[in-house]
Amino acid sequence: MLINGDSLGKIxxxxxxxxxxxxxxxxxxLCTKGxxxxxxxxxxxxxxxxxxxxxxxxxxxxxxxxNDSFLFCRSNETEASIxxxxxxxxxxAFRQMINFQKSEIFFSSSTPQSSIQTISSRxxxxxxxxxxxxxxxx
Numbered sequence: 001m002l003i004n005g006d007s008l009g010k011i012x013x014x015x016x017x018x019x020x021x022x023x024x025x026x027x028x029x030l031c032t033k034g035x036x037x038x039x040x041x042x043x044x045x046x047x048x049x050x051x052x053x054x055x056x057x058x059x060x061x062x063x064x065x066x067n068d069s070f071l072f073c074r075s076n077e078t079e080a081s082i083x084x085x086x087x088x089x090x091x092x093a094f095r096q097m098i099n100f101q102k103s104e105i106f107f108s109s110s111t112p113q114s115s116i117q118t119i120s121s122r123x124x125x126x127x128x129x130x131x132x133x134x135x136x137x138x
Contacts, residue, residue, distance in 0.1 A: 031094045048073045075111040080119040104128040
């Protein structure tokens with residue numbers, strides 16, 4: 001570091017960014033953009049597919065909230081593996097590892113029980129019944 005032309009030596013950071021830091025929201029946006037780009041890459045290639053909530057509604061692949069993400073894909077082993085790969089790649093790139101023990105997965109009623117067990121174990125995520133609300137939404 002130089003102040004008025006005089007060298008004061010190196011600065012060695014000791015702490016990371018803390019909650020409430022003014023830079024935090026911008027870093028979150030940058031990291032989320034990376035996740036969105038990975039998801040979009042596989043969607044454009046036709047490797048993962050989202051869901052339609054109703055008739056002519058747009059296809060949903062993801063919903064991103066302040067500190068949570070909802071990701072949607074078909075309930076088959078191929079798309080589950082691709083989704084796991086996306087999350088692992090994101091985690092390594094941004095050093096934001098996904099806590100799969102705190103994560104949940106929800107399946108449509110038409111998903112066979114054998115697929116539910118295989119996909120849940122492959123992702124390392126517990127199945128939820130989908131009966132709770134999140135931010136007031138079912």
